[in-house]
Amino acid sequence: MKPSKIACDLKSCFLCKLCLKEWLPAVADSRKNFAVKRGDIIFNEGGPVTGVYFVYSGNVKVHKKWGDKELIIRFVKNGAILGHRGLGSDLQYPVTATALEPGLVCFFELDFFTSTLKVNHELTYQLLQFFADELQVSERKMRNLAHMPVKGRIGQALINLGKQFGFTAAGFIDIELSRQDLASYIGATYETLFRVINELTEDGTIEISGKQFKILDPEKLLRLTQDTGI
Structure with a gap:
């Protein structure tokens, strides 16, 4: 600095x-x-x-x-x-x-x-x-790390980031985020996140351009966060 x-x-x-x-x-x-x-x-x-x-x-x-x-x-x-x-x-x-x-x-x-x-x-x-x-946020995050599948954690992360940072004119979440940083944020390995991100992209739930993410199907993303895995 x-x-x-x-x-x-x-x-x-x-x-x-x-x-x-x-x-x-x-x-x-x-x-x-x-x-x-x-x-x-x-x-x-x-x-x-x-x-x-x-x-x-x-x-x-x-x-x-x-x-x-x-x-x-x-x-x-x-x-x-x-x-x-x-x-x-x-x-x-x-x-x-x-x-x-x-x-x-x-x-x-x-x-x-x-x-x-x-x-x-x-x-x-x-x-x-x-x-x-x-x-409270930290406690929810620790609970999610223990009980929520990776898809749900990705969904929750993207929903929260959208609320926090807003969206660009093109509809992308207004923060550039590497896949490695997203993996570190949700407590997943890069390999697992990469595979799940590809699945969410292929089924039309999200779109990725460089380091930016767009939520295409917010209702489906929200449903993923309701799967606790237990």
Whole structure:
């Protein structure tokens, strides 16, 4: 990452939207903006927590080691918070964040972020709600890994990504996603995902163009998510 001459607009991210207006000058003085390229690591699993990041532009994947493989925890876009999983008594990042495309991130040192939470009660409350929602999503994902067949996990992933990122004018989910990243996101091997993706393409459920996915039959995709395998 390199320091960026382009600064965030102080109104797009999770923090700026929820801060008191009187606190924004302090935010402007304390922020550090960094330009990222595709593949840039924003912070590393196991590294010491120095602060938190917010995505101003570009998409990012959050992932962690899973044995000898990688498990993608979530994908995030502009406005999202990164590094919050490292808050607490341990102060080590339990995950890695990697840029999927060129973008801009905003960094706040830990002391300033802690002070911000103490002053801005609405931000603190919404962050608590965010943690609760994230925990529920993680629990559902672990249940799906244990009980849902790969087709269902692919269907659930594409449905969720469509809701999160929206769609292009051509109807594709608005995030470029390699097959390997999708496999890591649903907890499947590349070979299994490749085979199932081909089946879903051949039967007209989805369409693929490069690294983009289009849902052609949303009802069928939804039915696949209802098959728990038990």
